[in-house]
Amino acid sequence: MADFGGSDLDAFRTEARDWIEANFPKSLKGKGSMMMREERSEPTPDMDAWRKAMGEKGWGVPTWPAQYGGGGLTPAHARIIQQELGRVGAYNPIGGMGVMMFGPTLLEFGTEAQKQQHIPPIVKGELQWCQGFSEPGAGSDLASLQTRAEDKGDHYIVNGQKIWTSGAQWAQWCFCLVRTDTTKKHEGISFVLFPMDVPGVEVRPIPLIAGNSPFCETFLTDVRVEKDQVVGPVNGGWTVAKRLLQHERSGLSGAGGGGGLGGRSLVKLAKDYVGADESGRLSDSDLRTRVIMNEIDGRAFQLTAMRAMVESKANSGPSAATSIMKNAGTRWMQDRAELTIELMGHQGLGWEGDDFTAEELGAVRSWLGGKATTIYGGSQEVQNNIISKRILGLPDPK
């Protein structure tokens, strides 16, 4: 809250509107969602200019503290910026794991020097971060990770292998979980930072069932990590990691993943591909029933999201309904993706080529890519464990 009185939101709206008008390149209008979907490509000069403008202003992360370059604004001001961006078809160019997950975690657990070093480049969108958490032997059971950090006096030497390091091929820095004590499980983990261009870091992209992906394997061989790049206490990294995972999950609303069908609804697609009888009903009665059940599940999911929001606001705390959102949302989206390719028939199995529409090809990739949504960010089974233990109070096995 540097320049604005708390009640002066109207004045702020005018300021935001004027600033966006003056700085957002018209050529980028409506391009935001497209850029999210497409493969990574070289930014145009206009894209660079827009990123720099928003970065300097700190409005890409409006609620982060101004002393590190953030907007220093209230959530109400942040909403206004978002609304004003949306009003003119502009997008927020500052994003990625640094913004979603690492930045908020570092602001809470980092030293002053770490914040001074790492937060401003995130705010300006200058640096990409990647996440070195999972390992081949440590997926859902993340705390069993084996990557070793050996204490060499003034630094650590790290050896091991990380997997699913999204965007590692483009990232300049990595936040990483390493084992600093092999005699304990959770209490032997530290949270460290290192640049991706130091000797001993090797990145290999992993092609997935849906084709190309941002996921990589990252091999760490005698990688030097400075001691001032440990976030939180040595052997206290699990607490930091848990907080970061909370930020990750709140960013992964089930409704977001696996979509990519553009504007056409499932019902419209079904009518076009399967046809309807004279009374307007889908002519395949078995498919119709399953389409209806999916529509009902989707509607109930949306109503639950609304209810959880209203309840959280009224009770000033998360509603119990929140715990079910990831499983309910991903289950619905995966069923929907299966129904979509089924109702397209063989047209819904095209891999590439001009025999298939972009929508058909997209449906295939979404169907396959969407399978990840019940695995990442806490698998369906891990979510069920969390509900069982934390909400329902069921005990651990002996």
Add this chain to the structure above:
Amino acid sequence: MAVLNEEQSMLRDAAKSWVQEKSPVTAFRKMRDSGVELGYDADAWNEMAEMGWAGVIIPEEYGGSDFGYLSMGLILEETGRTLTASPLLASGLAAASALVLGGSDAQKSEWLPKIAGGEVVGALAIDEGAHHAPEKVALKAEKSGSGYKLSGSKSFVLEGMAAGLLIVSARTSGKPGDTDGITLFLVAGDAKGVSRKRLHLADSRGAANITFDGVEVGADAVLGEVDKGYALLEKTLDRARAGLCAEMLGSAVQAFEVTLDYLKVRVQFGQVIGSFQALQHRAAKMFTDLELARSAVEAALQAIDADTPDVPELVSLAKAKMGDVFHLVSNEMVQMHGGIGMTDAHDAGFYMKRARAAEAAFGNQAYHRDRYARIQGY
């Protein structure tokens, strides 16, 4: 659960404590064992009426409190928890809705205060077969003097044994299956030519088949418009369905909580069975589905209170989803209780029997899935 205002919170708390003290499942068991013809405990019903519950959706000028359908749903959810058998749904919600929505001033003045006070039980006499099909009306109403003569029969009338007022759908033109040509009539339960037969269903509630053998009624017995009764009937049924969903939600939540408690105390293989992941994940799935169903049920009740145009689709959404979830939870209740769940001495069977009867009432899941899609044009 929905965010409640002060009067709704008080109503819910009052219902919760009355149900716990006066109407636990043992009261339902006692009623069943007594074989009482009405299918509910008349003393308990009097207490409910004295607390004003039968008048919750009835306007104040006709003796009610006009608190609305979400409020009524809160009470039904609580009574549903312990399977409390009463005419609250059939009379205080369904019959009262028909009168509030379609009644003349005279009809409202005559019947609503009695329904609100619990002196008269109203009931909908709609279906004529084993499956809900409100347009398949064969029961005939022929002109007779200045009034009408009703001939035919109605089946599976909820609270049909107790009903002092029957709201009867009759055919005044067209043929069974037509939505045009249906007229609603108010028929006193003791009218000459009305005879009823108790139906003993698995859920032990007070259902009846009712025969109308040349029952004479005046022109003032027509509720709403002649031949145009179907729209009013649908609106009435949607309110009854939403109320039933609230009751089902309460029953399903209770069935789930009882089962969860059992998982925490039953020991096999040297540990409580609730520590087995196979059971934990089924419990987590039930919890997830119950939360989704609650959202649908509350949205339907709130839409009725706000009188929005999406009431029919939200009600069908709720009935389809709630039916599936109650079905699942009631089956799992028996399965997870094992042998004890199969015994009559345990309550699990009550919940499973009630689930199936409630699923079938006013349209089962298949009916409402089809209706949900038809409303949306596919």
